[in-house]
Amino acid sequence: MKLQRKNRVRALAVGALAVSGALALTACGSDDTSGGGGAGAAKTSNIKCEGKGKLLASGSSAQKNAMDVWVQAYSGACKDTEINYQPTGSGAGVTTFLQGQTAFAGSDSPLKPDEVTKSKQVCKGGQAIDLPMVGGPVAVGYNVPGVDNLVLDAPTLSKIFNSEIKKWNDPAIKKLNPGAKLPDLKIQPFHRSDDSGTTDNFTKYLKAAGDWKHEPAKKWEGEGGQAASGSAGVSSQVKQTSGAISYFELSYATAGKIPTAKLDTGAKTPVDATVDNASKAISEATQVGKGNDLALKLNYTTKAEGAYPITLVTNEIACDKGNKPETLAATKSFLTYISSKDGQSALKELGYAPLPTEIADKVRKTVATLS
Numbered sequence: 001m002k003l004q005r006k007n008r009v010r011a012l013a014v015g016a017l018a019v020s021g022a023l024a025l026t027a028c029g030s031d032d033t034s035g036g037g038g039a040g041a042a043k044t045s046n047i048k049c050e051g052k053g054k055l056l057a058s059g060s061s062a063q064k065n066a067m068d069v070w071v072q073a074y075s076g077a078c079k080d081t082e083i084n085y086q087p088t089g090s091g092a093g094v095t096t097f098l099q100g101q102t103a104f105a106g107s108d109s110p111l112k113p114d115e116v117t118k119s120k121q122v123c124k125g126g127q128a129i130d131l132p133m134v135g136g137p138v139a140v141g142y143n144v145p146g147v148d149n150l151v152l153d154a155p156t157l158s159k160i161f162n163s164e165i166k167k168w169n170d171p172a173i174k175k176l177n178p179g180a181k182l183p184d185l186k187i188q189p190f191h192r193s194d195d196s197g198t199t200d201n202f203t204k205y206l207k208a209a210g211d212w213k214h215e216p217a218k219k220w221e222g223e224g225g226q227a228a229s230g231s232a233g234v235s236s237q238v239k240q241t242s243g244a245i246s247y248f249e250l251s252y253a254t255a256g257k258i259p260t261a262k263l264d265t266g267a268k269t270p271v272d273a274t275v276d277n278a279s280k281a282i283s284e285a286t287q288v289g290k291g292n293d294l295a296l297k298l299n300y301t302t303k304a305e306g307a308y309p310i311t312l313v314t315n316e317i318a319c320d321k322g323n324k325p326e327t328l329a330a331t332k333s334f335l336t337y338i339s340s341k342d343g344q345s346a347l348k349e350l351g352y353a354p355l356p357t358e359i360a361d362k363v364r365k366t367v368a369t370l371s
Contacts, residue, residue, distance in 0.1 A: 059093020091195025108197020
């Protein structure tokens with residue numbers, strides 16, 4: 001029974017990766033709302049359907065696999081609402097929201113002050129706020145023949161992704177992996193071509209804990225390497241390219257059966273990219289947003305045992321006041337569901353970390369006040 005459940009979750013994640021980034025997820029989803037078994041049958045009994053019509057949203061590709069499950073469940077319960085979430089990347093999602101084209105956006109980085117200022121033109125009488133919704137590890141996936149237990153650290157990763165370490169048998173990698181048969185193989189680093197919150201979080205880790213020579217940003221600033229669009233794009237390149245390495249959400253590594261590096265953080269034991277280990281790191285996050293803005297600051301330099309430091313938290317971006325009347329009810333209904341215990345419980349098997357209880361409680365209370 002356990003094996004069947006794992007296979008069902010893996011099949012769901014693989015299916016999600018195969019879908020076009022512009023897929024329209026509509027209310028013709030499954031009618032099975034029984035809540036039995038795996039992530040593909042998320043509980044819907046507590047969904048309160050409000051509003052109707054089309055709900056457009058876009059942004060973070062990091063949360064795409066979670067959105068696929070949530071939209072399927074919500075659409076199965078709420079037949080009068082059609083939800084279209086396009087995983088265009090965090091940067092594009094925020095831009096589209098600030099142009100007034102979407103009901104909410106997904107971003108793996110909190111809003112910048114200038115973005116909040118600009119949002120006041122769209123959020124009449126209010127402003128855009130960050131609502132943390134999806135947590136999880138950013139895995140470092142690799143394709144090195146004969147190596148299935150790789151350890152790396154922040155300084156080494158900084159040099160790899162800035163094209164300063166170019167071979168897999170480099171002394172710096174050998175030192176972290178004594179006894180491993182590292183090949184004389186060219187390293188092929190892949191980064192995101194689109195403005196990405198995943199890139200922002202990954203480079204924040206490299207800057208904080210490593211030797212990254214550039215400023216962290218959604219846009220890739222490193223030297224050399226190759227680019228691909230979205231988490232699906234870079235993970236696909238790693239899977240098919242010998243010598244490749246990249247960064248993407250754990251769900252993509254799980255779906256593609258891509259090995260992930262352990263991180264030497266200074267703790268006694270190198271840390272795996274797992275949901276539980278990411279949760280330990282996320283629990284150290286502090287709220288830096290003011291008022292109803294629940295933006296978090298993550299600790300990328302944790303040395304706690306079993307805490308995986310390359311994490312991200314995807315925020316849903318919405319207006320605190322001034323939301324469009326025609327989409328407000330459905331937006332609040334959907335965001336209430338995905339921040340609920342039922343919505344969050346669907347995440348872990350997909351490689352995401354459910355929000356800590358205290359944060360999820362704050363999110364639900366804030367969603368209830370949107371107007």
